[in-house]
Amino acid sequence: ALERTFSIIKPDAVRRNLIGKIIAKFEEAGLRPIALKKIHMTRAQAEGFYAVHKERPFFGELVEQMIASPVVVQVLEGEGAILKNREVMGATNPENAAAGTIRKEFALSIGENSVHGSDAPETAAEEIKFFFNEDEIVG
Numbered sequence: 001a002l003e004r005t006f007s008i009i010k011p012d013a014v015r016r017n018l019i020g021k022i023i024a025k026f027e028e029a030g031l032r033p034i035a036l037k038k039i040h041m042t043r044a045q046a047e048g049f050y051a052v053h054k055e056r057p058f059f060g061e062l063v064e065q066m067i068a069s070p071v072v073v074q075v076l077e078g079e080g081a082i083l084k085n086r087e088v089m090g091a092t093n094p095e096n097a098a099a100g101t102i103r104k105e106f107a108l109s110i111g112e113n114s115v116h117g118s119d120a121p122e123t124a125a126e127e128i129k130f131f132f133n134e135d136e137i138v139g
């Protein structure tokens, strides 16, 4: 089915001028950006977005990395977009990511892993709403 998922091009990738190369990977896989913007996340946004991880030992470092410099947030649309995006990103830890995936090619470490993507339909809907109003989404 045609789905929407949420994506972040993280600070490590934006700083290294990889926005275009990463969006090319999405488009080549049939994932169309139907909303996108560059933002500098506030601490409150980063803590709220990643609230599910707040008890994890890496939470503090994760928040610091996400607010260190700007990111690109996107809504991606396509057939089976949620799973497809996860395939294109590759495993969370770049050491485990398959050849040709974004994280294999570009990620620096598990924390600076270049992209975030929604993991399920419910989180995709929540994450899209967290950063976009309906009138910013142009399908």
Ligand code: CMP
Residues within 6 Å of the ligand: 053, 058, 062, 092, 110, 111, 112, 113, 115, 116, 117
């Ligand atoms: P992301 O998909 O953005 O969701 C949470 C992020 O926490 C994850 O990608 C990683 O960048 C980061 N992170 C840092 N350390 C870990 C870890 N040990 N396990 C999982 N995620 C981690």
